[in-house]
Every structure is written in structure tokens, then in C-alpha cells.
Amino acid sequence: MLEPRATRPYMPGYGTLPADEGTGLLPWSWALDRLRSSHDFWLSTVWPDGRPHLMPVWAVWHDEALWFSSGLHARKIHNLRANPVVSLATDDPLNPVIVEGAAKVVSDTVSLQAFLRAVNEKYGTGYDADLTDPARHATVRVRPRWAFGLDEADFAGSPTRWEFR
Template sequence: MGMHRGRPQMPGYGIEEGDEGLLDWDAVRDRLRDSHNYWLSTVRPDGRPHAMPVWAVWLADAVWFSSSLRSRKVRNLRINAACTITTEDGRAPVIVDGTAEIITDLEPIRAFLDATNAKYSAGLDMQFLDPAVNATVRVAPREVFALEEARFTQTPTRFRLYS
């Protein structure tokens, strides 16, 4: 995975120019990995936004979560795979804009299950992630935005990811 790191456009906020203070990808990735709860935003068929909290894991350069096939979020993603997922910490947020893919291959689902059980001590088994009942969703990031509130004018950083 390649990436470009730079400043986002934030006119009127007094954001410093240049590279000084830009956040490091490894630290931002750690925030993605360590967040307990995440906010997922999808788009309803009529164009209205839909936001819900989810448990998720950072695995294989993507954010993964699961949900019932009948849930509004999964129904939205089947129509429009574009979504945003954010960490829960508003003082040091990480915002991922990406494309969701519903995974049905059992090997990556098993890896997701193992990562979820390790992170949340959930004790889930493969029955919980049965592709006939629940969707395992992988969100591949296109763009990631992060900042630190305490150093607001120095830290806003945008990562553009590409293969």
C-alpha cells in the first residue's frame, strides 16, 4: 500500500503550512487499531446519512466490522459502498473515507473473528459470522484524516492511500 501524506485544505482555521507537525502514519494506524468503539456513516437509498457505533478491528490495512445482513448499515452499503468510519476520540480523531466490501471467504472471516476475539475478549465463534446471517465488512481506506486537538493548528494530516 502506498500513500501520500500532506495537509488538508482547511481555510479560515489558521492551519500552519508545510510539513512540520504532520502526524506519523504509524501513530495514526495505532489509533485505528486501539479505538474501542467506532462510528460508521453510510448513505441511505434516499441520500440521507446514517451513523451507527460499531466494534471494529484494523486488519490487513483495512477496518473490519460485522453486522446483520438485515441491518440498515449493511443494506446501505450494498447499494452504495462509500462510507466513513471514525475512531471514538474527538480529541485525537482518525477519520477513514473508504469503500466497503462484504467478505464471504471463510479464511479472512476467520482472521477477523480471531482479531475481534483478541481485542474485545468476545468469545465469538464462526457461527456468529455465518455469511448467511451476518456480513463481515472490510473498509479499504482511500483517505485518512487525523489531528490532535491540543495542537490543532499544527497536526491536521491527510493520508491518501493507493495500491
């Protein structure tokens, strides 16, 4: 994957500094470290009537995307089938990374096996193929359209937005 394009996001009223002041733009590697190490993620979907739906999920960064699984009939799965645009945020509110992208339920065997290995490695679990059985569970891949991060130690000088092509 090519390095995403980094810019300073427009944050009126927050006193953010120009991109070349303060910490400056954060490198994508800073965001990747947090996406790989976050234990929990906050997943935001939208109900068909427009109400927000927010739930914690376990997720892994794999193959240039965030992946998670859920019961096939869970509200979040119903929501993303109706509107696949979702946001996921890491569990550290002081140094957050937020990803927005389109969610896709994945069902090919090779991808499901790779996701299962990644989950078991990251979380120290011993889940078997039942976790990725498409008859009972949805395995979801979210490829970022954009991501946002900031380092609390330099709130005004670190906000960075990464855009993916």
C-alpha cells in the first residue's frame, strides 16, 4: 500500500497550528501502531432511520484494513448491510485514531482463515472456524477512506488526517 496523503484537518475553534508547527503531521506509522495495538475499538454504524449505533468490538489490522466479526443477526450487521459506511475508533481517547470506510462482509475461505489466525494471535485466543462460519457470523473488512489521529501531548500541533486513494 502506498503511504496515505497526510494533511492538517480543518478544526475551527481549536487553535490548531499550521502543519509545519508543533509536532507537525504525524506519520502513518504512528497511526498503524495504534490500530495494531488497540484492544478494543468503537464501531459506529447508522440505523436505517438515521439514528447512530455505537458498539465496542475487537478488531485486527490485517491486509491494509480493520477486520472484526459479529453475530450474523447483530444490529451492527443489519445496519452496515443497509449503509456500509462506518467509523471505528481506537480505545485510547488521549491518542486516538479514527478510521472511516466502507464495510464489506467477507466470505471467501482464504480471507476468513487469515482473519481467524490474526484474531487468535492478537488476542491470545484459540477460536476455531466457528467464529468465521458465514452461516452464523459475519466477518467484516473495513478499508479506510480516511483516518484521523492526534497526540494529546501536542493537541494543537499534531492533528493529522490521512486520505487513501
